[in-house]
Amino acid sequence: xxxxxLFDVPGPRARARHAVYAIVVVxxxxxxxxxxxxxxxxxxxxxxxxxxxxxxxxxxxxLLRGLLGTVSMAVTAIVLAIVFxxxxxxxxxxxxxxxxLPSIAVIEFFRAVPVLLMMFTLLFSFQSILGTYWxxxxxxxxxxxxxxxxxxxxGILAVPKGQSEAAYAVGLRKGQVLRLIQAPxxxxxxxxxxxxxxxVALKDTALGYVIGAFEIARRGKLxxxxxxxNNPIAVGLTLLVVFVILNYSISLLARRLEAQMRRRGKKVVxxxxxxxxx
Amino acid sequence: xxxxxxxxxxxxAGFTNTLVLLALSLVLSTILGTxxxxxxxxxxxxxxxxxxxxxNIFRNTPLVVMFILIVEGFPPVDIRPNIExxxxxxxxxxxxxxxxxxxxxxxxxxxxxxxxxxxxxxxEAARAVGMTFTQTLxxxxxxxxxRAVIPPLASVYIALTKxxxxxxxxxxxxxxxxxxxxxxxxxxxxxxLFFGIAAGYVVIVWxxxxxxxxxxxxxxxxx
Numbered sequence: 001x002x003x004x005x006l007f008d009v010p011g012p013r014a015r016a017r018h019a020v021y022a023i024v025v026v027x028x029x030x031x032x033x034x035x036x037x038x039x040x041x042x043x044x045x046x047x048x049x050x051x052x053x054x055x056x057x058x059x060x061x062x063l064l065r066g067l068l069g070t071v072s073m074a075v076t077a078i079v080l081a082i083v084f085x086x087x088x089x090x091x092x093x094x095x096x097x098x099x100x101l102p103s104i105a106v107i108e109f110f111r112a113v114p115v116l117l118m119m120f121t122l123l124f125s126f127q128s129i130l131g132t133y134w135x136x137x138x139x140x141x142x143x144x145x146x147x148x149x150x151x152x153x154x155g156i157l158a159v160p161k162g163q164s165e166a167a168y169a170v171g172l173r174k175g176q177v178l179r180l181i182q183a184p185x186x187x188x189x190x191x192x193x194x195x196x197x198x199x200v201a202l203k204d205t206a207l208g209y210v211i212g213a214f215e216i217a218r219r220g221k222l223x224x225x226x227x228x229x230n231n232p233i234a235v236g237l238t239l240l241v242v243f244v245i246l247n248y249s250i251s252l253l254a255r256r257l258e259a260q261m262r263r264r265g266k267k268v269v270x271x272x273x274x275x276x277x278x
Numbered sequence: 279x280x281x282x283x284x285x286x287x288x289x290x291a292g293f294t295n296t297l298v299l300l301a302l303s304l305v306l307s308t309i310l311g312t313x314x315x316x317x318x319x320x321x322x323x324x325x326x327x328x329x330x331x332x333x334n335i336f337r338n339t340p341l342v343v344m345f346i347l348i349v350e351g352f353p354p355v356d357i358r359p360n361i362e363x364x365x366x367x368x369x370x371x372x373x374x375x376x377x378x379x380x381x382x383x384x385x386x387x388x389x390x391x392x393x394x395x396x397x398x399x400x401x402e403a404a405r406a407v408g409m410t411f412t413q414t415l416x417x418x419x420x421x422x423x424x425r426a427v428i429p430p431l432a433s434v435y436i437a438l439t440k441x442x443x444x445x446x447x448x449x450x451x452x453x454x455x456x457x458x459x460x461x462x463x464x465x466x467x468x469x470x471l472f473f474g475i476a477a478g479y480v481v482i483v484w485x486x487x488x489x490x491x492x493x494x495x496x497x498x499x500x501x
Contacts, residue, residue: 232346
């Protein structure tokens with residue numbers, strides 16, 4: 001039993017009571033799962049035919065190609081979003097109102113608008129130029145870039161003030177101070193946040209499902225809408241497992257990195273998007 | 279001006295649905311998220327394990343996959359709930375379920391991080407005067423956690439607002455779905471339509487941030 005401040009270390013009677021609670025809870029969860037299992041069984045969703053797609057090499061290969069598409073879109077989007085974020089973060093940190101105001105407007109606007117709405121608009125307006133792949137990527141860049149811009153800004157502001165003062169004192173210009181002094185020191189504090197943002201991008205790539213981009217959820221749709229399979233639950237659970245394994249590993253990496261930095265006594269910047277489920 | 283007049287009926291119908299989805303899933307996910315957060319800090323191991331697994335699973339799943347499982351998956355299994363009393367059809371009701379189950383994981387984490395900001399001395403004092411876990415949590419810790427929780431919770435609700443747009447792909451005609459509708463009927467150029475709908479979302483986000491800022495000021499003065 002871990003030591004929590006919220007409750008005392010249980011004595012013999014509390015332990016007995018907790019054991020009773022534990023049994024009730026486990027039974028309750030089993031009953032709930034059992035009920036859903038029974039409903040699925042009753043509706044012939046757990047039959048081997050519903051899961052047969054996992055046994056067909058051509059379908060599994062297609063799903064893996066879809067996964068490759070998902071990862072490729074997410075990686076492209078994150079790389080471009082880092083550039084976008086860096087540009088608009090430095091715009092927002094600028095001393096000139098004429099740079100600062102538009103940067104604020106862009107960052108705040110794209111954080112408030114649903115990614116799916118952007119994807120639809122991009123596809124409808126520039127279908128011949130962008131296609132589905134780049135409609136997904138550009139929408140993700142606009143959103144994730146705006147979130148990262150705020151992360152970068154917070155990271156830069158978290159660098160101790162003495163650093164930039166010293167840099168100005170030895171005669172560096174504003175751009176040099178940002179580029180040579182503040183940014184390199186901020187990178188390490190922002191790294192966990194950037195990695196966490198990859199989870200957000202990966203999850204949002206699945207929105208490509210809606211506009212028919214080549215990614216894993218769309219490939220899954222082709223399976224579960226086919227007359228032969230007709231198995232949204234089986235395909236949905238498969239997608240869920242794939243995404244949870246992928247994203248959980250990334251989150252774990254981010255968390256480990258963060259713990260390492262805290263041990264070295266560094267501040268760590270967080271993204272609100274990862275914690276808010278955007 | 280005439281463009282706006284033409285867009286207005288679409289926007290009104292769309293945002294009415296968006297707000298209904300938002301309001302219902304906001305309330306339900308807050309309730310579920312609070313229960314999950316209590317589970318995650320409780321003394322009973324299976325409860326903690328359940329809360330942790332729930333958060334780890336649903337936080338890492340794309341919302342689209344939740345919609346596939348629930349909105350595409352439930353009707354063929356004869357789970358077709360609807361809330362006719364307030365005019366919600368099956369798709370809309372299932373969309374609320376999907377949004378609730380997904381958002382609850384984030385509400386839980388926002389609350390838990392709030393619980394961690396409360397001075398441990400508070401809970402220790404509560405235990406010292408003989409309060410049980412339920413009393414400590416509900417009377418002492420959660421009310422104080424509420425303060426620290428306002429900004430992250432507001433972010434969760436803002437994300438939820440934007441996430442209601444996913445329902446557009448699953449048979450719910452909310453604000454984002456109106457883009458394709460208006461586009462088909464060429465009410466205006468796609469760019470104009472985009473900014474019209476985006477403005478609606480921006481207003482909702484503003485209202486949520488405004489309420490959050492107001493509440494933060496309120497509890498700040500109460501200190």
